[in-house]
Amino acid sequence: MKTPLAGGAGSATGVQVALPRSRASGRSGLARALEHEQLLAAGLLAPTIILLGLFIAYPFVMGVWLSLSDTSVGNPGRFVGLQNFVKAWQDSIFRTAFGNTVFYTFWATLFKLALGMWLALLLNRHFRGKRLVRASMLLPFIIPTVLSTFAWRWMFDPTFSVLNWTLYKTGFIVTKLPFLSDGTWAMWCAIVINTWRGMPFFAITLLAGLQTINPDLHEAASLDGANAWRRFWHVTWPLLKPVTLVVVVFSVIQTFSDFQLIYVLTGGGPANSTHLVATYAYQIGVATGLLGEGAAISLFMLPVLLIVVWAQLRYLRRLEGA
């Protein structure tokens, strides 16, 4: 990743050197550079490469360095080897957080896929007000997560929960449900909210995939006597698999690195039982100011993300090869 960045930035300066010449020869020099395919490419890509290099590649290298040092706010820090990683792994809160992150990602992605697929199949039919329904279904995905999570938090409020009220009045419960005051309950609440927010993304992308499937295939299958479930399993699903895989990869990355939902809903509580890797990294790195340890904790996300990205790239290559 470093080499193209350095190469691109180098040739970009070549273009900029051509700029400030004297007016007459400068114009033709610039014009020549713009006609030259490779110089033009370097010039066009320069802003992107500079911004991404400065604010993604550089922080990444810096993060690796921080994680190997004992830097804290106001203390430049020295090299300590893998000490931060070992310390994190021996920390029971970190282990809980890592376990939570895997649990949260697995269930939330599964629910989003199942419900998103169902909703996509429903929306693929013709009915009155379809455009309006589809547009409103995307609302949870548009509205800032922090703000909608506040609404959920209010709905899960220990004293004034509307859900408790409804369940109590309809006779399903006799005493309050401990939505956010119990660690396990709170984790499931977070999964519900994440599913609520992410499901439209699945539904709309899968719907776009569904619309590319030729209806004649379904017609043919039903003439051959296939029922709705078999039509889905043998016709729709195989054709939908490529887009599903891509959506799942995106969702896994976003869910695994989630921060805002837990930060607003529980802040990692009660008793640090609902931390995710990202919220715990924030607590150690920013709230406590131990930059080195915080950076190490957030780097624990990297192996999982790398595997997912690698799988995605391999899959894309295979599609291009096919």
Place this chain on the structure above:
Amino acid sequence: MVIERRWKTWVFFYLPLTLFVIGTLFPFYWMFITAIRPDAELYRSWRAVNNAPFWTLQPTLAHVNDLLAKTTFPRWLWNTFFIAVVSTGISLFCGLLGGYALARLRFPMAGMLGTSIFVTYLVPPTLLFIPLADIIRSFQLGNTPWALILTYPTFLIPFCTWLLMGYFKTIPRELEECARIDGATRFGAMVRIIFPIAVPGILSAGIFAFTLSWNEFIYALVFLSSPERKTVPVGVVSELIRGDIYFWGQLMAGALLGSVPVALVYSFFVEYYVTGLTGSVKG
């Protein structure tokens, strides 16, 4: 079309669809009801008799007025808007140029650059916020809008580049070649022939990028500290809760008003947004 019985349509279609609609929209309805409900009604025990929690008989604008007059909320709205617009503009600019280069020009390492940009697209902000905070500090950008305007493009540019690259590939090369035969320069053909055709793609990328920057939270939380500099999501979280006390009426009014601009932009450009959304995951 496959023929179905009537009751089947109701059970397998209308019923689930209705449940989906209710489940999706109820939190927003609840936000709205809480925002206009007087405090006396808000904080009543959940078992109190005669409690009608699903609507209110005395709607009030007190929470909204308090929010607009007594807090810096209007300022946060403006900050969020300004930051979202400028960082979207920067990202579109970079994405247009970069996407064109990757789609049309031949140069060494084009494939590798395309892959690296795609990989940065998948880097989540939570992986980098700690070192990035350090870098922002050393660039003297801490607590300024520029901290966000310069870092939001890191997740917007890869997306814009990817989407626009796909769009450029669908435009026939012949159009450009004709312009070049007529004497246009390569750059001129790009700006005057290709970019105007790509306007729908640009709009899709722009709308999507705008909603993403409106939604961003962790960078804004870490890089900004003074109350009047904050964005809506961070301001609502950190300034509307005083101590441990939650003023739910005001919080929900803030959540509602903070969602309106982005919902409005979305509602005007639903189709473009959907194109951006589905395009964002296409390889």
